[in-house]
Amino acid sequence: MPRKVDYDLCMSCGGCVGVCPFLALTLEHGIKLIVDEERCTDCGSCTSFCPVGAIKEA
Amino acid sequence: MKDAYDVVVVGAGPGGSNTARVAAEHGLEVLLLEKRPEIGAPKRCGEGFSVNGAKTLGIKPDPRWTINEIWGANIVAPNGKRVSVRYEKQVGWVIERKMFDKLLAIEAARAGAEVLAKSEVVGLVMQDGFVRGVEVERHGERLTVEAKIVVAADGVESKVARWAGIDSTQRLVDIDSAYQYEMVVDLEEPDMLDLYFGNDIAPRGYVWVFPKGKDVANVGIGIGGNVSTKTAKQYLDEWIAKHEPFNEGRIIEVNAGGVPVGAPLEKLVANGLMVVGDAAHQVNAIHGGGVFEASFAGQLAGRVAAEAIERGDVSEAMLMKYDREWRAARGEILHRIYKLRRAIEQLSDQDLNYLAEQLTGEDVVAFANGERLGKLAKILMKRPHLIKAAKELM
Structure with a gap:
């Protein structure tokens, strides 16, 4: 299952985008974090990185 | 925006x-693209910048961003043991990144570069x-822009280099998770940077208090997300709750971000591409600072781009000049600093307390610049369980 973003917590910092080994994340217009469900392997790198706990297991 | 440029730079940090x-000053046609609506914001930075760094870069201090002397x-x-160093002259500033970045973009525009914000x-x-070239999304439109050279300066997110086949992924072991408040708070020493270390305070990182004036501070944390049980925000909030007067601070800004603390990329160029700054992992792995490194690399990249275009050769072999010159100037020292970081992160709180008894403030500042590592190795050698870490330093 792909990861889910909690938009109430996400700061749009984009760090997770660089961490994702599968290029599955995009910070659209520098604002909205989008998970590409086809590419996400549920590895959890983004969740480990996130400074505010905004990316969760589905 | 035109259909074609000599150089398209992605990211206006x-x-x-x-x-x-620099590329525009050499007469090139340059397009500088920033996906965010405002250059310089939001910042992901402690905002420390050294006097020596500004000199090396030829950046003239401007009171609009040199807001506090350090x-x-x-x-x-x-x-709780404090190791302090106060120099006989000013050594740096806490800067206003929003103005600093914006003025650098203004300088690029004045040199002749076309600059476009909110263009992804x-x-x-x-x-x-x-x-x-690049595909650009701008105000609902998708456009193709040709470029002889594309410069990937897209920061921590670093997708451009990866699209071109350079693996610039920020590995979890080599990126810190950062969280920060700008707060109004009465400071005891507004001309000193404070850094707090400890595995319970900030695993693999530190808490910083960087004064932006007598009663305003950038208070933040960097931690290794993969070696921590809580989020960066939780660690920082716990530290603040325990420390007066910060627990009474009034929060006027909140930021989060990733801070690369790894070794530089093994290759900074491909055919028609150069990678600069955080995207190239050109950072000081000990303190996580990247403004100087990115600026230095960018100036070099601009010069090499001009030479490559003048010769009509934008091949990887030609652009390697940027890679080689950068490595000669900064690569070796940043590698040394990276090795130091890998050694330091093995230290327990008892080890850190022991070090604080043995070291002066000058030593610590020297370490952060990749100097005096022999002295550190000697001190670590006295603790049998740290001999391995000490050897890695030598």
Whole structure:
């Protein structure tokens, strides 16, 4: 299952985008974090990185 | 925006803007693209910048961003022991990144570069193994822009280089998770940086208090997300709750971000592509600072771009000049600093407390610049369980 973003917590910092080994994340217009469900392997790198706990297991 | 440029720079942070300015000063047609609506915001930064760094870069201090003079630092061990150094002259500033970045972009524009905010690069144009341009989304439109050279200065997110086949992924072991408040708070020493270390305070990182004036501070934390049980925000909030007067601070800004603390990329160029700054992992792995490194690399990249275009050769072999010159100037020292970071992160709180007894503030500042590592290794050697870490330093 792909990861889910909690938009109430996400700061749009984009760090997770660089961490994702599968290029599955995009910070659209520098604002909205989008998970590409086809590419996400549920590895959890983004969740480990996130400074505010905004990316969760589905 | 035109259909074609000599150089398209992706990302208007210090790396991108310095590249764009220098390339434009050499007479190139340059486009500098920033996906966010405002250059310089939001910042992901402690905002420390050294006087020597500004001199090396030829950046003239401007009171719009040199908002607070710094004369030294207090380094605080897990047990509260303070190791301090106050120099006889000013050594740096806490800067206003929003103004700093914006003015660098303004300088690029004045040099002749075209600058466009809120313009997002969503893909590359590739042909015959060369990067030949970018796909841009701007105000609901998708446009193709040709470029002889594309500069990937897209920061921590670093997608452009990866699209071109350079693996610039930020590995969890080599990126810190950062969280920060700007707060109004009465400060005891507004001309000193404070850094707090400890595995319970900030695993693999530190808490910083960087004064932006007598009663305003940038208070933040960097931690290793993969070696921590809580989020960066939780660690920082716990530290603040325990420390007066910060627990009474009034929060006027909140930021989060990723801070690369790894070793530089093994290759900074491809056919028609140069990688600059955080995207190239050109950072000081000990303190996580990247403004100087990105600016330095950007200026070099701008010069090499001009030479490559003048010669009509934008191949990887030609652009390697940037890679080689950068490594000669900064690569070796940043590698040394990276090795130091890998050694330091093995230290327990008892080890850190022990170090605080043995070291001066000057030592700690020297370490952060990759100097005096022999002295550190000797001190670590006295603790049998640290001999391995000490050897890695030598």
